[in-house]
Amino acid sequence: MRSAVVRLLFGGVLILGAALQRVEAQETASAPAAGAAAAPTAADEKIAKLETAVVEARSAGDNAWMLVSAALVLMMTGPGLALFYGGLVRKKNVLGTMMQSFILMALVTVLWALFGYSMAFGPGVSFIGGFDFAFMRGVGAAPDADYAATIPAQTFMVYQLMFAIITPGLIAGAFAERMKFSAMVVFMALWAVIVYNPMAHMVWGKGGLLNAALGGKIPTLDFAGGTVVHVTSGVSALVCALYLGRRIGYPKTPMPPHSVVLSFIGACLLWVGWFGFNAGSALAAGSLATSAFVATHFATAAAVLGWAGSEWIRNGKPSVLGAISGAVAGLVAITPASGFVTPMSALIIGLCAGVVCYLMCAKVKGIFGYDDSLDAFGVHGAGGTLGALLTGIFASSAVNPIGKGLLEGNARQLFNQLVATAIAWGLAIVGTLIILKIVDVVIGLRVSEEHEVQGLDLSQHGEEGYNLEA
Amino acid sequence: MTKIEAIIQPSKLDTVKEALREVGVDGMTVTEVRGHGRQKGHTEVYRGAEYTVDLLPKIKLEMVLPDNRSDAAVKVILKAAKTGKIGDGKIFLSKVESAIRIRNEESGDAAL
Numbered sequence: 001m002r003s004a005v006v007r008l009l010f011g012g013v014l015i016l017g018a019a020l021q022r023v024e025a026q027e028t029a030s031a032p033a034a035g036a037a038a039a040p041t042a043a044d045e046k047i048a049k050l051e052t053a054v055v056e057a058r059s060a061g062d063n064a065w066m067l068v069s070a071a072l073v074l075m076m077t078g079p080g081l082a083l084f085y086g087g088l089v090r091k092k093n094v095l096g097t098m099m100q101s102f103i104l105m106a107l108v109t110v111l112w113a114l115f116g117y118s119m120a121f122g123p124g125v126s127f128i129g130g131f132d133f134a135f136m137r138g139v140g141a142a143p144d145a146d147y148a149a150t151i152p153a154q155t156f157m158v159y160q161l162m163f164a165i166i167t168p169g170l171i172a173g174a175f176a177e178r179m180k181f182s183a184m185v186v187f188m189a190l191w192a193v194i195v196y197n198p199m200a201h202m203v204w205g206k207g208g209l210l211n212a213a214l215g216g217k218i219p220t221l222d223f224a225g226g227t228v229v230h231v232t233s234g235v236s237a238l239v240c241a242l243y244l245g246r247r248i249g250y251p252k253t254p255m256p257p258h259s260v261v262l263s264f265i266g267a268c269l270l271w272v273g274w275f276g277f278n279a280g281s282a283l284a285a286g287s288l289a290t291s292a293f294v295a296t297h298f299a300t301a302a303a304v305l306g307w308a309g310s311e312w313i314r315n316g317k318p319s320v321l322g323a324i325s326g327a328v329a330g331l332v333a334i335t336p337a338s339g340f341v342t343p344m345s346a347l348i349i350g351l352c353a354g355v356v357c358y359l360m361c362a363k364v365k366g367i368f369g370y371d372d373s374l375d376a377f378g379v380h381g382a383g384g385t386l387g388a389l390l391t392g393i394f395a396s397s398a399v400n401p402i403g404k405g406l407l408e409g410n411a412r413q414l415f416n417q418l419v420a421t422a423i424a425w426g427l428a429i430v431g432t433l434i435i436l437k438i439v440d441v442v443i444g445l446r447v448s449e450e451h452e453v454q455g456l457d458l459s460q461h462g463e464e465g466y467n468l469e470a
Numbered sequence: 471m472t473k474i475e476a477i478i479q480p481s482k483l484d485t486v487k488e489a490l491r492e493v494g495v496d497g498m499t500v501t502e503v504r505g506h507g508r509q510k511g512h513t514e515v516y517r518g519a520e521y522t523v524d525l526l527p528k529i530k531l532e533m534v535l536p537d538n539r540s541d542a543a544v545k546v547i548l549k550a551a552k553t554g555k556i557g558d559g560k561i562f563l564s565k566v567e568s569a570i571r572i573r574n575e576e577s578g579d580a581a582l
Contacts, residue, residue: 256521319516321516361518362518366518378517
């Protein structure tokens with residue numbers, strides 16, 4: 001031990017000595033040209049300036065893309081998700097449903113600013129971040145090199161905020177048309193704190209248990225939130241659907257979407273916004289972003305064909321709602337894989353997602369009889385789980401050096417994906433059950449029967465979506 | 471005076487209106503209605519959930535005519551509204567006791 005220290009010290013002195021000798025030699029060499037002594041300094045200055053300029057240019061490019069991405073992801077919630085879900089409910093609930101998405105844009109933002117970001121991305125233990133970044137302390141213009149070395153930490157923070165907003169919004173599809181607004185607000189606030197923040201920390205945070213990029217114990221590949229966003233929200237949605245029970249009249253009374261047109265616009269906005277979600281998760285404007293962009297688009301296209309094609313075969317007609325639902329299923333499934341897979345793998349993942357999610361919504365839901373009103377579980381829970389596992393199979397180290405899947409002989413990765421997915425399922429089930437129980441006791445979850453028949457728009461908000469005679 | 475109520479296919483409204491105008495019927499009331507007779511509804515499928523829609527959109531035309539002109543109007547409607555398929559609709563005739571024009575309180579056939 002002692003001799004090692006001595007050797008280290010000795011080595012250090014040697015290196016220092018050598019360095020000094022070189023500097024002396026240089027000075028001697030430049031001495032004859034003493035007249036032009038200023039020249040190398042000017043060149044050095046120029047090089048230093050150039051280097052700064054290059055770093056600044058890179059930062060400017062990356063920052064521009066990341067700010068646009070953040071805005072795109074916000075657009076997925078409002079109006080994307082609000083329109084998608086709003087169109088799927090009956091017209092007496094259209095405003096109530098849109099409000100469930102919109103209020104999160106405000107509520108989660110405030111929580112994120114106060115302590116949410118710190119819980120998810122602050123340094124802490126394996127499962128949860130600490131309060132170092134609470135109240136935006138130390139989150140400023142300087143980059144946080146652990147996450148993204150070329151963009152301001154504030155850009156990273158606000159980009160991640162948009163994910164925290166949309167995730168609870170997805171759950172709303174399961175309790176649509178029957179949950180009290182007050183209960184929903186409290187549920188969402190608690191869910192963001194108890195389920196989302198810990199899961200985000202485990203997968204993406206410094207020292208997180210599942211973080212593949214920052215040395216987690218069980219390195220899991222989740223590029224843009226397959227487990228963090230879709231498994232947690234989808235599984236929580238199933239728990240909500242089971243806990244709240246069916247809507248009055250389900251499944252005997254017809255409850256068709258009141259406007260597939262609104263849903264169509266919403267789904268198209270989701271597709272576009274998802275480029276910010278997935279390609280933005282590269283956290284820079286380089287080739288990885290391009291690769292994720294292409295994978296996202298390819299998988300979505302294949303999933304549309306998968307869902308609509310399955311419908312065509314089973315019902316004789318491909319529906320518009322089927323096509324757009326397929327798009328969302330594909331987007332969900334490619335989310336964890338987008339930064340790790342080749343374009344051809346993306347096509348396969350998308351096709352699988354389209355067919356599997358179609359069967360989940362059209363067959364499995366009917367067999368079990370739960371009222372997952374807008375198929376939040378069928379699309380996000382099933383699609384997210386499928387995507388997380390397929391990432392472990394198709395991840396290619398040629399696309400991203402940190403991802404090596406089963407097809408490259410790394411069975412361990414698939415196992416890790418399985419563990420991470422199981423953790424996400426467990427956290428979502430337990431967390432959601434506890435929150436539902438608390439809110440049920442304190443406020444009561446469901447609106448009264450009278451209010452449910454009247455609709456959420458009038459009973460919860462005192463307005464109507466369509467005053468056609470006004 | 472005879473009141474003619476005709477329930478027809480929405481797609482036939484323009485043809486019927488045009489044909490009636492040609493035989494000199496210049497007043498009518500048109501309502502969008504929903505209903506069904508022997509025509510079965512259709513099914514809609516949303517993510518695998520099937521709904522049967524049995525009330526179908528129809529158009530109801532109402533007009534009151536002097537007795538001597540009602541036959542001609544009925545003939546015209548029959549011809550113009552026909553597609554030959556189930557769901558073409560029906561025509562109902564009934565006697566009307568009187569009619570009064572609000573503007574100048576004319577009554578009887580003069581009010582039509």
